[in-house]
Amino acid sequence: MTATDSYLLLRAFCEELGRCGLAHACTSPGSRSTPLVLSLVREPAIETWSHIDERCAGFFALGVAKATGVPAAVACTSGTAAANYAPAVIEADQARVPLIVLTADRPPELREVGAGQAIDQLKLYGSAVRWFFEVGVDRATRETLRWMRQLACRAYWTAAGPRPGPVHLNFPLREPLVLDRPLPPDPVRSRPGHRPWVSAPILAPAPAPRRELPARGVVVAGRDERGGDVGAAVARFAQRAGYPLFADPLSGARHGASAIATYDLLLRSDAVTAAAAPELVLRVGDLPTSKPLRRWLRELGDVEQIVLDPEAAWQDPDAVTGEVIAADPAATLDAWPPPAATDPSWLERWQAADASLATALDAELEAVGGLNEPLVARRLGEWLAPDTTLVVASSMPIRDVEQFFPAGRELPRVLSNRGANGIDGSVSTAFGVAAAGSEPVVLLIGDVALAHDLGGLLATRRLGLALTVVLINNDGGGIFSFLPVASQSDAFEGHIGTPHGLDFAHAAALYGAEHVHVQDPRSLLRAVTESVTAGVTTIIEVRTDRETNLALHRRIAQVALAAL
Ligand SMILES: Cc1ncc(C[n+]2csc(CCOP(=O)(O)OP(=O)(O)O)c2C)c(N)n1
Numbered sequence: 001m002t003a004t005d006s007y008l009l010l011r012a013f014c015e016e017l018g019r020c021g022l023a024h025a026c027t028s029p030g031s032r033s034t035p036l037v038l039s040l041v042r043e044p045a046i047e048t049w050s051h052i053d054e055r056c057a058g059f060f061a062l063g064v065a066k067a068t069g070v071p072a073a074v075a076c077t078s079g080t081a082a083a084n085y086a087p088a089v090i091e092a093d094q095a096r097v098p099l100i101v102l103t104a105d106r107p108p109e110l111r112e113v114g115a116g117q118a119i120d121q122l123k124l125y126g127s128a129v130r131w132f133f134e135v136g137v138d139r140a141t142r143e144t145l146r147w148m149r150q151l152a153c154r155a156y157w158t159a160a161g162p163r164p165g166p167v168h169l170n171f172p173l174r175e176p177l178v179l180d181r182p183l184p185p186d187p188v189r190s191r192p193g194h195r196p197w198v199s200a201p202i203l204a205p206a207p208a209p210r211r212e213l214p215a216r217g218v219v220v221a222g223r224d225e226r227g228g229d230v231g232a233a234v235a236r237f238a239q240r241a242g243y244p245l246f247a248d249p250l251s252g253a254r255h256g257a258s259a260i261a262t263y264d265l266l267l268r269s270d271a272v273t274a275a276a277a278p279e280l281v282l283r284v285g286d287l288p289t290s291k292p293l294r295r296w297l298r299e300l301g302d303v304e305q306i307v308l309d310p311e312a313a314w315q316d317p318d319a320v321t322g323e324v325i326a327a328d329p330a331a332t333l334d335a336w337p338p339p340a341a342t343d344p345s346w347l348e349r350w351q352a353a354d355a356s357l358a359t360a361l362d363a364e365l366e367a368v369g370g371l372n373e374p375l376v377a378r379r380l381g382e383w384l385a386p387d388t389t390l391v392v393a394s395s396m397p398i399r400d401v402e403q404f405f406p407a408g409r410e411l412p413r414v415l416s417n418r419g420a421n422g423i424d425g426s427v428s429t430a431f432g433v434a435a436a437g438s439e440p441v442v443l444l445i446g447d448v449a450l451a452h453d454l455g456g457l458l459a460t461r462r463l464g465l466a467l468t469v470v471l472i473n474n475d476g477g478g479i480f481s482f483l484p485v486a487s488q489s490d491a492f493e494g495h496i497g498t499p500h501g502l503d504f505a506h507a508a509a510l511y512g513a514e515h516v517h518v519q520d521p522r523s524l525l526r527a528v529t530e531s532v533t534a535g536v537t538t539i540i541e542v543r544t545d546r547e548t549n550l551a552l553h554r555r556i557a558q559v560a561l562a563a564l
């Protein structure tokens with residue numbers, strides 16, 4: 001294997017990735033990966049994004065793939081560099097996001113003999129990948145070049161579906177790692193008309209057979225980030241069927257007359273749940289985060305619960321689902337005839353409760369004055385234009401968005417790493433979303449999550465990307481104040497709450513971003529608008545207090561119950 005062999009094979013490989021539809025790849029610096037990285041950079045169909053930190057690169061590619069629905073690639077050198085992709089690979093697996101991981105490795109003669117930067121990279125990500133392949137060291141012949149083209153297509157189509165996810169190809173590469181002569185033309189001609197060597201398009205699963213619907217059903221819609229027509233179809237169906245719709249903002253279905261935005265608060269009321277038992281629950285997408293919703297589903301007893309999932313994923317921690325329908329959700333819902341016998345009072349009761357709760361909620365949040373965590377989530381839902389993408393970090397931000405976001409057709413697109421619920425990589429994911437399109441991207445994030453992925457901010461200076469970061473800084477993990485561990489005062493603050501006292505203005509300065517403190521809704525709106533219109537990365541910091549936030553959430557729940 002000479003450098004010419006490596007580069008001939010990798011050029012064919014990258015060309016095929018581009019022909020399949022891959023448009024973005026993240027690279028990280030290193031020596032062993034040189035042929036891989038240079039081949040990606042030299043492929044005209046692929047835009048490359050350079051990252052120093054492979055963990056950031058992994059999450060950035062995840063953001064690109066989420067935003068576009070198309071596989072994105074990452075390429076790095078051997079050793080711990082490859083291990084740094086693990087969190088993003090795991091998230092991609094659980095959230096079903098297509099990712100192509102390309103790691104450079106030492107050739108066989110340099111493994112397990114004390115050579116530098118050599119670790120066991122075979123099946124490094126375990127069962128988190130849809131496919132692992134050790135590429136091997138080969139001469140570039142007509143046969144191996146054809147095979148390389150096929151390999152690229154197989155990696156692409158395996159990542160793309162039918163159940164999207166990560167694939168890992170490990171490339172042993174031998175020195176010399178750079179060319180000392182011009183690369184000859186490929187003896188194998190690529191397919192005419194820019195077609196890939198192999199096409200294996202994912203066909204939508206067939207719509208499921210229809211069946212009779214009861215008068216009183218409920219639709220639950222969870223995370224579906226693929227940007228297709230599922231959310232709109234869910235909202236249409238719920239309206240046609242006269243069913244209340246509990247749609248998490250990540251579902252794209254939180255609109256229409258059936259949408260019950262306050263379901264998280266509503267379902268805490270025993271009075272409501274006792275008086276309004278459904279005959280059927282139809283679920284689409286992942287299970288929403290809301291604990292009251294999950295408890296309600298668990299306690300419904302014999303009520304029939306059906307899950308519509310194109311890949312028949314088992315999303316049912318409480319073992320309440322009676323049927324999983326592996327079908328195209330949008331086509332199935334659109335074809336489903338409404339119930340023969342309807343009961344208009346069923347939906348009306350939910351709508352009335354939702355309306356009175358929304359009024360009580362707004363009154364309570366206004367009465368507090370200034371800014372607080374629920375209000376930030378609610379106002380972002382009202383203010384952000386529908387062409388904006390809101391990336392929401394795990395912990396309280398995603399919970400507040402689910403609980404306090406309004407319902408409406410004009411909501412921004414909402415994305416969040418809820419496959420494995422990590423607080424890692426949020427900044428990088430948001431920059432990846434920004435890289436994939438030209439529309440504004442806003443990130444709602446807590447201080448611990450921001451501290452975790454501060455390095456992700458490097459994308460603004462090095463890659464020229466803009467992100468509006470709305471930072472809820474309660475100096476620690478506010479979520480833990482809600483949990484029983486908060487009573488363990490000997491270790492709580494030091495090891496769970498983890499206040500850090502960081503002044504994020506320094507981080508902004510280091511990475512060439514703007515930083516501003518805001519304390520009232522008007523300044524928040526102004527700062528967000530300015531950052532979005534100017535296309536300047538800005539950390540807009542809202543200071544809150546963990547104890548006050550806990551008390552506010554409890555009060556809101558009480559006020560809500562009283563309003564019912
Ligand atoms: C990678 C990772 N490490 C640890 C956790 C556990 N965890 C969940 S929430 C949280 C605290 C997050 O704090 P912050 O981002 O400030 O949000 P807040 O809770 O204050 O809303 C932690 C450490 C996790 N989910 N992911």
Ligand SMILES: [Mg+2]
Nearest residue numbers: 446447476478
């Ligand atoms: Mg916090």
